[in-house]
Amino acid sequence: MAKEKAVIRTDLTRFQWTLLEIRKHKVAYLMIAPFFILFTLFTVIPVVLSLLLSFTNFNMLEFPSFVFLDNYIRLFLDDDVFILAIKNTLKFAAVTGPGSYLLSLLFAWFINELRPKIRSIVTLIFYAPSISGNVYLIWTYFFSSDSYGLVNAWGMELGLLDEPVLWFQDTKYIFTLCCLVALWTSLGTSFLTNIAGFQTVDTALYEAGAVDGVKNRWQELYYITLPMMRPQMMLGAILSITGAFGFGAIISALVGFPSPNYAAHTIMHHLEDYGNQRYEMGYASAIATLLFLMMIGCNLLVNRILRKIGT
Amino acid sequence: MLENARNKVKAAYRKHQTNRVQFKRSVNRSAGGDIGIYILLFIFGFFMFLPMVYSIVQSLKPLDEIFVFPPRFFVINPTLDNFRDLFRTMSESWVPFSRYVFNTIFISVVGTMGNVLLSSYAAYALAKIPFPGRNFLFRAVQYSLMFNATVTAISNFIIMSALGWVDTYLAVIVPAFCTSFGLYLMKQFMETSVRDDVLESARLEGASENKIFWKIAMPMVKPAWATLILFAFKDLWASGANLFIYSEQLKTLNYAISQLVTAGIQRTGVSAASTVFMMVVPILVFIISQNNVIQTMSSAGMKD
Numbered sequence: 001m002a003k004e005k006a007v008i009r010t011d012l013t014r015f016q017w018t019l020l021e022i023r024k025h026k027v028a029y030l031m032i033a034p035f036f037i038l039f040t041l042f043t044v045i046p047v048v049l050s051l052l053l054s055f056t057n058f059n060m061l062e063f064p065s066f067v068f069l070d071n072y073i074r075l076f077l078d079d080d081v082f083i084l085a086i087k088n089t090l091k092f093a094a095v096t097g098p099g100s101y102l103l104s105l106l107f108a109w110f111i112n113e114l115r116p117k118i119r120s121i122v123t124l125i126f127y128a129p130s131i132s133g134n135v136y137l138i139w140t141y142f143f144s145s146d147s148y149g150l151v152n153a154w155g156m157e158l159g160l161l162d163e164p165v166l167w168f169q170d171t172k173y174i175f176t177l178c179c180l181v182a183l184w185t186s187l188g189t190s191f192l193t194n195i196a197g198f199q200t201v202d203t204a205l206y207e208a209g210a211v212d213g214v215k216n217r218w219q220e221l222y223y224i225t226l227p228m229m230r231p232q233m234m235l236g237a238i239l240s241i242t243g244a245f246g247f248g249a250i251i252s253a254l255v256g257f258p259s260p261n262y263a264a265h266t267i268m269h270h271l272e273d274y275g276n277q278r279y280e281m282g283y284a285s286a287i288a289t290l291l292f293l294m295m296i297g298c299n300l301l302v303n304r305i306l307r308k309i310g311t
Numbered sequence: 312m313l314e315n316a317r318n319k320v321k322a323a324y325r326k327h328q329t330n331r332v333q334f335k336r337s338v339n340r341s342a343g344g345d346i347g348i349y350i351l352l353f354i355f356g357f358f359m360f361l362p363m364v365y366s367i368v369q370s371l372k373p374l375d376e377i378f379v380f381p382p383r384f385f386v387i388n389p390t391l392d393n394f395r396d397l398f399r400t401m402s403e404s405w406v407p408f409s410r411y412v413f414n415t416i417f418i419s420v421v422g423t424m425g426n427v428l429l430s431s432y433a434a435y436a437l438a439k440i441p442f443p444g445r446n447f448l449f450r451a452v453q454y455s456l457m458f459n460a461t462v463t464a465i466s467n468f469i470i471m472s473a474l475g476w477v478d479t480y481l482a483v484i485v486p487a488f489c490t491s492f493g494l495y496l497m498k499q500f501m502e503t504s505v506r507d508d509v510l511e512s513a514r515l516e517g518a519s520e521n522k523i524f525w526k527i528a529m530p531m532v533k534p535a536w537a538t539l540i541l542f543a544f545k546d547l548w549a550s551g552a553n554l555f556i557y558s559e560q561l562k563t564l565n566y567a568i569s570q571l572v573t574a575g576i577q578r579t580g581v582s583a584a585s586t587v588f589m590m591v592v593p594i595l596v597f598i599i600s601q602n603n604v605i606q607t608m609s610s611a612g613m614k615d
Contacts, residue, residue: 018443025442027520035433036448038489043455046466053466060469107355110348113340120601122352124594125360131597132590133549133565138366138583153381184359189492189542189608196608210339220339231612238456238613246459268461275465276554284465292462299457 047292053285060279071286081262082270082287088175089245089266093298095179097244100186101237107187108194109221123195130188136250139181143167168255171263178254178264182247190236190243197232201225234306241298245291248272267291316513316527319506366590369583370394377579393584400581401567406559408567415564418480419547422487426543427536429488434497435524439510449498453613455491464554471555482555487547493539496611500535501528503610537603545593565589 012020022029054071056064075082111122129135142150145166155161167173201224206214209224226233248268255264258273267287275284369377371389401408437445460467467486476482505528513523529536551565568585571578597604 021441021443025440028436028440028442028445031436031440031520031524032433032448035429035489035494038429038485039452039455039491041470042467042486042489043463043491044451046463046470047458049466049469050462053469060472107352110352113345113348114352122356123601123605124598125356127597128363128590128594129359131545131593132363133586133593134551134569135363135366135586135590137586138362138369141365141369142362148378148380148382150382150384157381184362187359192604193608193611196605197612199605200609200612206339214339216339216341217344229612231614232608234613235611242457242459246461248461271461271465275468281465281469288462288465292458295458295462296454 050285050288050292053282054289056282056285058281058285060281064282067282071283072290074283075286075290081265082267084262085265085267085270088262088264089268089294091175092179092182092247092264092266093241093244096182096186096247097241097298099179099183100243101190101240103183104187104191104236104240105194105233108191108198109225111195112198113217123192126187127191129185130191134253136181136185137253139177139184140168140254143177145169169260171261174255174259174263178247178251181254182250185250186240186243188239188243190239193232193236193239194229197229197236198225200232201228230306234303237302237306238299241302242295245295245298267294316509316516316518319509319512363590366583366586370580370587372580372583374580393580394588397571397581397584397588400571404567406562406567410560411562411564411567414480414561415548415550418483418487418550418563419544421480422484422547423540423543425484425488426490426493427539430490430493430497430539431529431532431536432524433494434501435505435528436520437494438498438501439505439507439528440520452491452494456495468554477555478557478561480561483547483550487543490543493543496538496542496607497532497535499612500532500538500607500610505531534603534606537600538607541593541596541600541604544596548593549589 053064055066055068057067057070058064107126111119111126114122144150144152145164145168147153147156147164149164149167151167152161152164156164165173167177205224205228206220209220214220214223245268248266251259251264251266252269257269259265259269267290271284271287271291274280274287365384368384368386370393371391372386373388373390373392376383376386376388398408401411436442437449471477471482474481476485509527510523513527518526549565550563551569556562568582568589571581571585
């Protein structure tokens with residue numbers, strides 16, 4: 001111990017110092033090894049691999065053949081469905097991402113005003129849809145296409161509808177309904193993060209704020225609470241955005257795959273189509289790579305904006 | 312040898328527990344605003360809850376009430392027939408029902424345990440041992456929160472084939488061991504709630520890092536365990552038709568149930584019963600762990 005302390009940082013080159021530190025903390029590398037080996041295997045390598053494969057033709061049977069940018073050129077110039085998928089994905093993400101984020105922030109704020117006992121119950125009510133597996137299928141009963149569906153039956157009884165509407169088949173309604181269901185299931189982890197964020201704010205600050213002239217709960221929210229819970233808000237934003245690109249399974253379950261007239265065909269579906277059904281792995285990898293860039297891009301952009309608002 | 316350190320931990324933990332944020336807010340609150348918030352929460356809460364209630368109601372309806380016209384929201388003669396039918400039809404299937412239950416429980420329990428263990432070890436090292444490269448590794452984990460599993464699905468399929476794990480439990484369980492979000496939460500929580508001076512004094516007494524991890528760090532982060540258990544469990548419990556699993560004997564409960572549901576309209580009641588069955592378990596886990604989860608999330612913010 002004493003010997004190690006005698007070594008001074010400036011005696012050594014940066015490289016030697018690092019080596020010394022590595023040797024000193026050998027056990028740390030053992031501790032992180034299991035996690036990071038698997039992380040490399042199932043997260044890092046797949047991202048790199050799909051980037052590499054996106055420049056090839058690959059059908060899982062023969063060795064991939066290099067085709068340079070062909071897949072990307074085909075995607076943008078020769079695949080109308082893909083262009084539609086990009087549009088749908090962006091439209092869907094633009095509604096559900098900010099939508100779920102603002103809703104979770106708003107409800108978390110409201111819930112924070114309740115007493116602890118009621119707070120737990122209300123939290124459970126809002127959070128439950130997001131952890132209940134495929135409970136969202138119940139919406140197909142609400143919006144069932146025949147007159148046994150509750151919405152059709154009620155609508156006709158009240159005279160709002162003349163005949164049963166084919167809710168999940170009619171391209172007019174598909175987008176709105178999918179957004180509605182997605183938002184319903186979206187108050188998940190980012191919602192809990194925001195609830196926790198509100199609770200981290202030191203109550204003494206509110207009293208101090210009141211003395212300094214904060215007059216109502218809106219001012220309190222704007223001047224004290226939100227700046228104090230910025231770290232939670234940043235995490236919540238990342239979770240909401242990433243989630244907004246992950247509703248493919250819900251859409252397939254509600255409107256079928258492929259959706260009528262590709263009305264709800266997203267990049268996630270396009271990927272599934274080429275990857276799991278046609279086994280065009282190179283082409284699918286190009287789609288995956290673009291999806292990856294879109295998600296990272298959106299996240300970094302929003303991250304930068306949120307950072308500016310706080311300061 | 313560690314007695315001293317352990318007592319310090321206990322004292323710190325007790326203090327931490329009693330210091331949990333108390334409800335004490337009266338400044339700047341108008342009665343009108345309070346009532347407005349209650350009304351809004353009630354309306355939205357009602358719409359959030361309605362589909363959940365309808366699922367439960369549907370599962371309790373006898374067959375003739377499901378197909379009554381005009382459709383009714385509530386049930387008149389509630390019955391558990393649908394649940395009985397669910398278990399009966401499932402046990403008549405080629406693979407016994409108990410096998411699906413076993414698969415789901417096995418995958419969920421082993422996957423969750425591995426997840427907590429691996430994340431905690433890595434989180435402890437990242438949070439409390441100043442080894443070179445830790446910032447880089449944590450940055451990589453943070454970036455991986457920014458995309459979801461859709462992106463890696465194709466390549467993962469290729470990797471699973473190369474490993475020869477296709478059609479084994481390994482293909483489902485092992486990837487669940489290393490969720491970036493689990494590591495992220497655990498690391499942030501360890502950073503704020505495991506005190507450095509306690510670790511330092513244990514190190515001076517000559518305890519190994521492994522011993523410190525088990526005897527000091529882990530007992531202090533119980534809320535984070537609970538949270539990781541919830542998040543890992545709810546995902547694994549819902550894992551259904553997995554791309555990597557072909558054998559019927561290895562399929563999960565959720566998969567078996569989804570097969571049942573597609574069988575047709577006469578199974579409407581049974582499918583509602585299965586939905587209720589699948590949703591009750593994660594909700595119970597959340598009810599048990601709720602306080603711990605909120606406590607964990609409060610340390611989970613993204614610092615710049």
